[in-house]
Amino acid sequence: MTSSVSDIELPLLLEAIYRRYHYDFRGYASASLKRRLAQAMDRFSCRTLSQLQDLVLHQPVLFPTLLDFLTVQVSEMFRDPPYFRALREKVVPLLRTYPSLKVWVAGCSTGEEVYSLAILLQEEGLLERSLIYATDINASALERAQSGIYDAARVAGFTDNHRKSGARSSLSDYYTAAYGKAVFDKSLKSNIVFADHSLSTDSAFSEVQLVSCRNVLIYFDRQLQDRVLGLFRDSLCRKGFLGLGAKESVRFSAHSYAFSDFVANDKIFRKEAS
Amino acid sequence: MISFAALTREIQGVALGASAGGIEVLSALLSSLRADCPASFFIVLHIPRERPSLLAEIFAARCALPVKEAEDKEPVQAGTVYFAPPDYHLLLDRGPAFALSSDAPVHFSRPSIDVLFESAADIYEERLLGVILTGANQDGAHGLAAIGRAGGRTVVQEPASAAVPFLPEAALQEGPVDCVLTLERLQDLFATWGAKE
Numbered sequence: 001m002t003s004s005v006s007d008i009e010l011p012l013l014l015e016a017i018y019r020r021y022h023y024d025f026r027g028y029a030s031a032s033l034k035r036r037l038a039q040a041m042d043r044f045s046c047r048t049l050s051q052l053q054d055l056v057l058h059q060p061v062l063f064p065t066l067l068d069f070l071t072v073q074v075s076e077m078f079r080d081p082p083y084f085r086a087l088r089e090k091v092v093p094l095l096r097t098y099p100s101l102k103v104w105v106a107g108c109s110t111g112e113e114v115y116s117l118a119i120l121l122q123e124e125g126l127l128e129r130s131l132i133y134a135t136d137i138n139a140s141a142l143e144r145a146q147s148g149i150y151d152a153a154r155v156a157g158f159t160d161n162h163r164k165s166g167a168r169s170s171l172s173d174y175y176t177a178a179y180g181k182a183v184f185d186k187s188l189k190s191n192i193v194f195a196d197h198s199l200s201t202d203s204a205f206s207e208v209q210l211v212s213c214r215n216v217l218i219y220f221d222r223q224l225q226d227r228v229l230g231l232f233r234d235s236l237c238r239k240g241f242l243g244l245g246a247k248e249s250v251r252f253s254a255h256s257y258a259f260s261d262f263v264a265n266d267k268i269f270r271k272e273a274s
Numbered sequence: 275m276i277s278f279a280a281l282t283r284e285i286q287g288v289a290l291g292a293s294a295g296g297i298e299v300l301s302a303l304l305s306s307l308r309a310d311c312p313a314s315f316f317i318v319l320h321i322p323r324e325r326p327s328l329l330a331e332i333f334a335a336r337c338a339l340p341v342k343e344a345e346d347k348e349p350v351q352a353g354t355v356y357f358a359p360p361d362y363h364l365l366l367d368r369g370p371a372f373a374l375s376s377d378a379p380v381h382f383s384r385p386s387i388d389v390l391f392e393s394a395a396d397i398y399e400e401r402l403l404g405v406i407l408t409g410a411n412q413d414g415a416h417g418l419a420a421i422g423r424a425g426g427r428t429v430v431q432e433p434a435s436a437a438v439p440f441l442p443e444a445a446l447q448e449g450p451v452d453c454v455l456t457l458e459r460l461q462d463l464f465a466t467w468g469a470k471e
Contacts, residue, residue, distance in 0.1 A: 006396075007368075029347075029367055029373045030367055030368060031365035031366065031367035031373040031375075031393050031396075031397075032365060032373060032375040034393075034396065035365070035375075035389065035393065036377070073376070073377070074378055075376075217346075218346045218362075218373070218374045218375060218376070219375065221347075222347060225347075245376070246359075246361070246362075247345065247359055247374050248346065252347070
């Protein structure tokens with residue numbers, strides 16, 4: 001019984017958030033959303049989603065906290081080292097042929113993936129002629145991404161991943177450790193643009209050679225996945241590259257015809273010429 | 275203690291969770307299943323994260339039902355065994371269909387048994403059987419209780435028959451559970467499931 005009531009409450013809450021704050025979660029997969037909302041209910045001492053809806057409609061000051069529950073995704077630098085190795089070995093040689101490069105990290109959250117790509121491009125001598133767009137819907141996550149500051153305790157894992165990605169340098173070349181934090185180099189940031197962008201409601205904004213969007217699509221329902229893959233198709237140049245998460249694919253989407261496998265094992269796809 | 279027939283009546287989904295010692299137990303259980311067992315099986319086994327995971331391949335050779343790694347948004351089929359992929363949480367969503375998430379580990383675990391069990395309880399309610407097996411971590415105890423609260427049935431491997439009793443003990447403490455079974459009795463339960471009545 002309780003679950004059928006929450007099946008009524010969930011769409012109402014998402015509609016309320018959309019109308020009041022213009023953040024659109026209506027196309028998110030409900031299983032993960034429910035789990036995250038259950039954590040938010042705990043935090044705000046609400047027994048039901050309806051109570052949470054009341055709270056968030058009438059106390060805008062609480063919305064950013066709720067937004068963190070709904071959107072923040074803690075990743076690692078160089079998560080899935082084979083992905084970065086495949087980018088380095090198979091994609092970078094083709095990216096080199098462009099006089100200037102644009103890369104879009106969509107749904108970048110707190111920035112781990114952005115810095116990973118910046119470091120990889122730097123190691124391959126491409127960062128100087130690259131522009132990385134790092135976008136997310138959560139302004140406070142973007143701020144954290146922009147700061148480039150991570151807990152020093154996480155850096156050992158980052159370093160291990162980086163090494164396995166076929167690193168050509170030491171990760172410690174790119175950060176300064178102080179007071180339990182690792183601060184990543186400003187020089188990496190000079191080629192990164194951090195910007196607010198919603199995959200649910202905004203459109204394509206630039207032509208890019210590479211889109212990296214990993215472990216974002218799994219949170220969307222099929223319809224929103226289709227919308228987003230359409231955005232990526234529209235944003236990519238002819239023969240541009242799309243990197244997805246280890247368990248994501250273009251295969252079942254309405255846009256599967258627009259992409260071909262490039263490195264199938266590491267979920268790197270290429271936009272078809274036509 | 276309730277009978278096997280009462281334990282499996284109307285059950286459409288079976289959620290299993292195991293960590294340390296789990297491969298051997300799952301191997302014994304999955305090889306007991308009959309080809310006409312109508313239920314869908316969802317399994318989280320804690321293993322060091324790596325890819326590709328060979329779990330589905332390893333167990334497919336020993337199981338009369340098809341065994342595969344669950345994919346994101348994949349509709350659940352009856353009479354099929356699904357494993358959570360390494361380094362992702364596996365959830366059940368409306369349909370029923372699978373959903374994956376890379377949210378933070380729960381009890382240091384991703385995939386987490388709690389995450390699977392809680393989401394499956396939400397979707398399947400009284401049509402779900404939860405089974406907690408050997409393990410060295412408490413991940414799964416809350417999830418089993420959630421299955422019970424949603425009206426599903428709950429089974430715990432008898433701690434003394436488990437390679438590592440910590441997880442079954444944690445589940446019993448969180449309780450209440452419908453049934454505590456030795457590995458042999460669990461095999462019997464699975465071996466008789468689907469037999470014509």
